[in-house]
Amino acid sequence: MENKLYETGTLIETIENEVNINSNHLNLESLQALSHKITNIKKLCVSLNIPDFSKALWCYETITSILYKYTYIFALFKEKQFYLAWCELEKIEIALASLKKHLSIEGNVCNLEFIEESVYDLQKLFPYRIFVSHESIYREIECSICKQRISIRKPCGHIVGEIYDGEICGRHILRADLLAIAFTENPVHKYAVCNISYDQESKLIDNYNYELIEGFFKIVTSPNDSWKMETNVLSLPHENFIDFAPNDYCPCGSAEKYSACCLNKQGVKHVKYIIHLIQ
Amino acid sequence: MSTLIVDVSESSEDFSTWTNQDFISEETRYIIANADILITPLVDFRESAGPTFERGTELILASLRKRLPNDITVDICVNDEDYFELSLNSKYKRLGKFVVTAIVLPIFVNVIADLISENSSQKKDKNIDSTAVSKEVPAFMKPATVSISITVVNKDRSSKQIEIEGESSEVIETLRSIDNILNNGKQTLRDGNTDRDNRK
Numbered sequence: 001m002e003n004k005l006y007e008t009g010t011l012i013e014t015i016e017n018e019v020n021i022n023s024n025h026l027n028l029e030s031l032q033a034l035s036h037k038i039t040n041i042k043k044l045c046v047s048l049n050i051p052d053f054s055k056a057l058w059c060y061e062t063i064t065s066i067l068y069k070y071t072y073i074f075a076l077f078k079e080k081q082f083y084l085a086w087c088e089l090e091k092i093e094i095a096l097a098s099l100k101k102h103l104s105i106e107g108n109v110c111n112l113e114f115i116e117e118s119v120y121d122l123q124k125l126f127p128y129r130i131f132v133s134h135e136s137i138y139r140e141i142e143c144s145i146c147k148q149r150i151s152i153r154k155p156c157g158h159i160v161g162e163i164y165d166g167e168i169c170g171r172h173i174l175r176a177d178l179l180a181i182a183f184t185e186n187p188v189h190k191y192a193v194c195n196i197s198y199d200q201e202s203k204l205i206d207n208y209n210y211e212l213i214e215g216f217f218k219i220v221t222s223p224n225d226s227w228k229m230e231t232n233v234l235s236l237p238h239e240n241f242i243d244f245a246p247n248d249y250c251p252c253g254s255a256e257k258y259s260a261c262c263l264n265k266q267g268v269k270h271v272k273y274i275i276h277l278i279q
Numbered sequence: 280m281s282t283l284i285v286d287v288s289e290s291s292e293d294f295s296t297w298t299n300q301d302f303i304s305e306e307t308r309y310i311i312a313n314a315d316i317l318i319t320p321l322v323d324f325r326e327s328a329g330p331t332f333e334r335g336t337e338l339i340l341a342s343l344r345k346r347l348p349n350d351i352t353v354d355i356c357v358n359d360e361d362y363f364e365l366s367l368n369s370k371y372k373r374l375g376k377f378v379v380t381a382i383v384l385p386i387f388v389n390v391i392a393d394l395i396s397e398n399s400s401q402k403k404d405k406n407i408d409s410t411a412v413s414k415e416v417p418a419f420m421k422p423a424t425v426s427i428s429i430t431v432v433n434k435d436r437s438s439k440q441i442e443i444e445g446e447s448s449e450v451i452e453t454l455r456s457i458d459n460i461l462n463n464g465k466q467t468l469r470d471g472n473t474d475r476d477n478r479k
Binding site for chain 2: 120123124128129131133134135136137138139141150151152153154155159160176179180182184185186187188189190192
């Protein structure tokens with residue numbers, strides 16, 4: 001057993017090095033290969049019943065998945081698959097939140113602080129502002145680890161967000177009743193964007209304007225580029241907007257009338273994003 | 280502008296209001312009879328919904344049981360097989376409704392404040408501050424609103440209800456000074472609607 005522990009420990013050290021190297025040279029194929037490797041070693045640790053190693057490997061698996069998703073976003077930008085890129089950004093957010101319960105990313109561990117900041121800045125550049133949310137009653141919920149139905153008086157003991165046998169504990173909703181659909185500006189699920197659907201041939205129907213993201217992608221073309229975004233709030237002269245009547249929507253995009261928003265101010269509010277490439 | 284609402288009012292509710300409900304069995308009534316803290320369901324959300332609990336109540340109950348001293352009894356006003364969660368998918372964290380004896384209130388609010396604090400730090404809204412630029416972020420990037428309703432029952436069975444709603448840091452601060460608020464009956468209102476208003 002001691003030999004196996006030593007061998008597995010050495011394997012984990014190798015994985016740690018590989019994750020570090022990959023985080024500085026993002027490449028989809030390498031990250032995919034690394035992910036498979038980690039999953040196999042994790043299976044070995046689970047079979048040998050070494051919970052600490054299984055948990056460490058879950059962390060590396062999650063880091064690799066975040067790096068992969070961040071890299072994949074650039075491939076999606078290239079293909080102009082902006083909505084899918086948006087969904088990947090949300091998946092990164094969720095994965096980071098789960099990971100940070102178990103591993104501090106302070107000091108930009110594996111480039112994760114940079115990716116966290118990048119996700120936040122990229123989301124600002126997307127045009128989505130209204131989302132759909134559902135009101136539902138969850139009538140049957142089970143633990144993702146032991147598959148037992150949730151009982152409030154006889155709990156299974158597995159804690160949501162903790163790692164068991166290399167898997168994170170969550171809840172599966174087995175049966176739910178939909179009560180209503182609502183619109184919200186501040187959703188739990190950001191993927192539920194309004195006005196995006198699929199036609200009968202499963203082709204995405206998407207009429208949003210992605211000029212900010214396209215502008216970003218002209219400057220930052222690779223996931224390996226290091227960049228920073230600066231946000232400035234400017235005031236543009238009213239002469240630039242002579243075509244706007246007082247009862248029109250304000251050109252600042254607030255969805256209020258021009259007369260009730262910027263018309264009586266010094267100028268029209270305009271948010272400007274500046275992308276800096278860092279050498 | 281403050282985003283905090285604190286609403287204190289006299290209440291006619293106490294533990295018996297809940298332990299006498301028709302939707303719980305005799306067995307459950309017996310189990311919850313001596314609770315110091317009782318998590319109560321929403322019964323008036325939608326007619327067809329029946330008694331339901333906020334999403335994640337199961338986890339709050341487990342955390343309270345783990346963190347509170349053994350001599351404080353926490354329970355939930357529902358039969359085990361009737362525990363259902365209501366999911367309202369906006370970024371609005373409803374902690375739920377609690378009936379609490381006055382004697383355990385200080386320790387209860389501290390544990391709840393710790394839970395909110397741990398949950399907010401995991402999300403790490405470090406990019407969101409009150410500078411002019413950060414006010415320009417879309418609504419979906421702003422911090423989640425947190426709400427809680429607590430009915431405090433005194434020894435003589437008189438009770439007060441306190442409802443708190445705001446950003447997590449404001450709710451934590453309010454919970455930590457709940458004695459002052461209960462004594463002064465402080466109320467703060469904010470501008471604009473929230474989806475809490477829509478539920479009324």
